[in-house]
Amino acid sequence: MPFIKTTELNSKYNHLEKMNVSELLQKINSEDKTVADSVERSLPQIERLTEKVIEKLKSGGRLFYIGAGTSGRLGIVDASECPPTFGVPHNLVIGLIAGGDIAIRKAVEFAEDSENQGWEDLQKENITEKDFVIGIAASGTTPYVIGALKKCNEKNISTGCITCNEGSPLATTAQFPIVVIVGSEFVTGSSRMKAGTAQKLVLNMISTAAMIQLGRVKGNKMVDMQLSNNKLVDRGIRMIMEELNISETEAQILLEKHKNVRNAINNFQNG
Template identity: 60%
Template sequence: MSFIKITEQPSLHEDLEQLSVRSLLEGINEEDQKVALAVRSCIPHIERLVTGIVERMQQGGRVFYIGAGTSGRLGVLDASEIPPTFGMPDTYIIGIIAGGETALRHPVENAEDDTLKGWEELQAFHISDKDTVIGIAASGTTPYVIGALQQARKRGILTAGISSNPDSPLSHAVDIPIEMIVGPEFVTGSSRMKSGTGQKMILNMISTSVMIKLGRVKGNRMVNMQLSNQKLVDRGMRMIMEELQLDEKKAKQLLQKYGSVKKVLDIYNKK
């Protein structure tokens, strides 16, 4: 089967500049509705990946997202949300983007074309076979990502790739290919749209499922969240009030004393 770049196929919507605002919005929404179904078809592969990650993280392993452009930014975003949401140190899920910090806000010329740089950046973390590397590239052809994954896989590190093209070079470079085929973009080739939306959904699924399986959620509550603002403190108090049937004053005292919802619940459950 020859490699087909669906991400570069012409949009199904013509003469966009002549459409009304309402028609543009409805067209974008029409395309977005295809994303969840495309992601759903990937669940067996995502399940295999999550299972592998949990096994490795229970032995001290880490997860590395690696990508360029929009894909890299989404990886960094997901990684950055783990500490405040689940109370895990930022050393467990790490986002790496071609071009470094600058590339989060500005394009860095030729950064994604370097086949060696991605692996060099992974080596700086003393990566081992307990870790997992997830490459993100809508096209499935980004040299920076593929080069890093090839080197990681050679060394027995679990690898996965998230792309929007079937049978891509990225898929051939990894243990677990996750091919989310969302079809042509509303604006031809603009993979920040449906492909980016699907990538975000898949990253949410991976990291959230992993954190739940590692015990960072109780029931359906973020009991390990960082209490970094008043909204989260209030949420924490409500959790304690509901779980332990305490009034607001007592819940607040306990939260201030122990610093996290989980610690409060653990102490009370031992009584």
């Protein structure tokens, strides 16, 4: 059966330029509603990959996301949010994008077409067998990502992927593939839409589940979050108040002393 990019199929809608704003928004929203169901159908794949990621992280390894364009940016977003949210080191979850950091803001022409550059970028991070690499590509055909995963496989480095096309070269290369079939986009081929949303949902699931399993959440609270702005300081104070049943002033004093919600709670409880 030939490989077909369902993400490139013609939109179910036509003459978009003739629709008014209300019609456009309603139809985009209608398509977006299908994404969570598509992700649900891939839960067994997501579970297998996530369990392997947790195993690697618990053994001292790191998690890498590697992608191009929208997919690369989504990986970088998820990686960059792990330290402030869960208090983990910045080098525990690393996002790499074809074209380097400049490509986060501005598209770098043909950066994704190199089959060797992805592996070279991973080598700069001193990748080892302890680590886990997730290639992200809606199309499943991005040479930058596929080339990197092939080299990882050769070097006995565990690989996974998040893609939106069944039977794609990326899905057949990854050891732990996640394939979320979202179908055609509202604007034909614009995979930053449903495909991008699906990838974001899956990334949230992987990193959040992993951090919880690593002990970075207590109850349902981000007790290891970095107190990097007033909003987070206020949240931390409320967490301490709720957990210890103390006043706001007492919670504030504890947080200022220990600089961390978990430490503040533990020190109070341990006397």
